[in-house]
Amino acid sequence: MTSSSDQQASKKPGSIGSAHDTSTLSVHAGEARSKPSDAVTDAIVCSSTFTFDDSQSIIDFIEHKEPREEYGRYGNPNEKTVEGKLAALDAGEEAVVFSSGMAAIVGLLMAKLNAGDEIVFFDQCYHRSREFCFKHLSRFGVVTHQVPTGDFAAMEAAINDRTKMLVSESPTNPHLTCIDLEQFVALGKANEVETLIDATLATPYNIRPLDYAVDYVLHSATKYLGGHNDLLAGSITGSSEKLESVRNLRGIMGGVNSPHNLYLLQRGLKTFELRMERHNENGQAIAEFLSEHPRIEHVYYPGLESHPTHDVARQTMRGFGGLVTFLVRDADWRQTADIVDRVTIPRIGPSLGGVESLIEQPLLMSYYTQTPENRVKFGIPDNMIRMACGIENAQDLIDDLQQALES
Numbered sequence: 001m002t003s004s005s006d007q008q009a010s011k012k013p014g015s016i017g018s019a020h021d022t023s024t025l026s027v028h029a030g031e032a033r034s035k036p037s038d039a040v041t042d043a044i045v046c047s048s049t050f051t052f053d054d055s056q057s058i059i060d061f062i063e064h065k066e067p068r069e070e071y072g073r074y075g076n077p078n079e080k081t082v083e084g085k086l087a088a089l090d091a092g093e094e095a096v097v098f099s100s101g102m103a104a105i106v107g108l109l110m111a112k113l114n115a116g117d118e119i120v121f122f123d124q125c126y127h128r129s130r131e132f133c134f135k136h137l138s139r140f141g142v143v144t145h146q147v148p149t150g151d152f153a154a155m156e157a158a159i160n161d162r163t164k165m166l167v168s169e170s171p172t173n174p175h176l177t178c179i180d181l182e183q184f185v186a187l188g189k190a191n192e193v194e195t196l197i198d199a200t201l202a203t204p205y206n207i208r209p210l211d212y213a214v215d216y217v218l219h220s221a222t223k224y225l226g227g228h229n230d231l232l233a234g235s236i237t238g239s240s241e242k243l244e245s246v247r248n249l250r251g252i253m254g255g256v257n258s259p260h261n262l263y264l265l266q267r268g269l270k271t272f273e274l275r276m277e278r279h280n281e282n283g284q285a286i287a288e289f290l291s292e293h294p295r296i297e298h299v300y301y302p303g304l305e306s307h308p309t310h311d312v313a314r315q316t317m318r319g320f321g322g323l324v325t326f327l328v329r330d331a332d333w334r335q336t337a338d339i340v341d342r343v344t345i346p347r348i349g350p351s352l353g354g355v356e357s358l359i360e361q362p363l364l365m366s367y368y369t370q371t372p373e374n375r376v377k378f379g380i381p382d383n384m385i386r387m388a389c390g391i392e393n394a395q396d397l398i399d400d401l402q403q404a405l406e407s
């Protein structure tokens with residue numbers, strides 16, 4: 001049997017020869033080369049706790065920090081493997097995996113912020129991240145300022161000596177605005193404030209914020225990293241030093257994944273690059289089709305030259321992802337809903353990044369209970385549709401949208 005010390009003796013996660021190719025890392029990084037029973041795949045280690053041979057081994061573990069497992073809330077072998085893969089993909093020192101993307105952002109902010117601290121957040125963002133900051137962090141005395149997305153002057157003006165973190169998505173959900181990461185990091189450094197990029201929509205295939213010296217990268221692994229609409233998970237990547245407190249708090253809050261879930265994520269990651277290539281192609285093809293369709297008023301997609309942050313996207317990204325948001329010309333909410341109801345390939349549902357295309361009207365799916373004033377403020381008009389392109393054939397998806405728009 002492979003003991004934990006055998007695993008330890010195997011190569012460090014990510015250090016597989018000189019290969020830095022995403023696909024090679026997705027397949028091999030983080031994995032021990034020799035596995036129990038000579039299997040090519042990793043075993044799912046279904047154990048909530050881990051045993052010690054004798055009392056002395058406990059003391060050795062505590063004193064020498066001999067790397068081994070202790071109790072499932074603090075980590076398990078499947079988690080180590082996935083964390084190694086995600087760290088390698090982001091070119092980060094370490095990744096901490098959580099039970100969802102939200103658990104990851106909550107875990108990071110709770111670990112890093114104290115009462116009286118402030119954060120500055122660009123205003124286009126996942127609605128639950130906004131809700132967590134305004135409804136819950138505020139209960140612990142942390143103040144959130146939201147400023148217009150990409151407005152660095154406004155962000156700078158909102159910084160004071162209580163500011164502890166600058167937060168943004170890139171691209172943002174659902175408007176796909178891309179952030180100039182050099183400017184973002186420079187603003188953080190100039191003010192000695194840490195920076196967080198939620199790169200869920202881009203993934204490590206399309207963007208690597210740590211290369212720009214962002215402090216923390218967040219992914220909802222539920223989306224492209226898992227990739228099959230069959231699991232929830234999240235991660236934070238960054239330096240080991242900065243992540244130590246995050247990992248410790250996670251061990252207390254308990255937002256961890258089961259070994260089975262981690263194995264699913266590991267399996268999904270094997271095909272990560274192949275899937276991303278297709279998501280990128282499909283997103284671009286659908287965005288181009290929609291931008292020329294007479295019933296479409298506007299398309300938000302960073303790969304279109306018409307997109308306001310197309311230049312930033314081209315500088316920072318390898319591809320532009322599978323999410324396409326668009327507005328239907330002269331349509332009220334019902335006419336917009338009719339289009340969503342007429343498509344036959346994408347399923348109607350929240351989320352993105354899986355092999356199955358999904359489509360939704362943000363008004364109904366995420367903002368139905370908001371006041372009309374807030375929907376205007378958050379930039380969610382009634383005629384907005386968000387399509388998460390899967391890996392189906394692009395022409396099939398286009399034909400389907402065409403019939404939905406024209407019938």
Ligand SMILES: *Cc1c(COP(=O)(O)O)cnc(C)c1O
Nearest residue numbers: 100101102126173200220222233
């Ligand atoms: C989905 C999403 C999240 C939340 O992730 P979960 O895994 O659903 O908890 C956070 N940020 C962005 C940009 C997302 O799209």
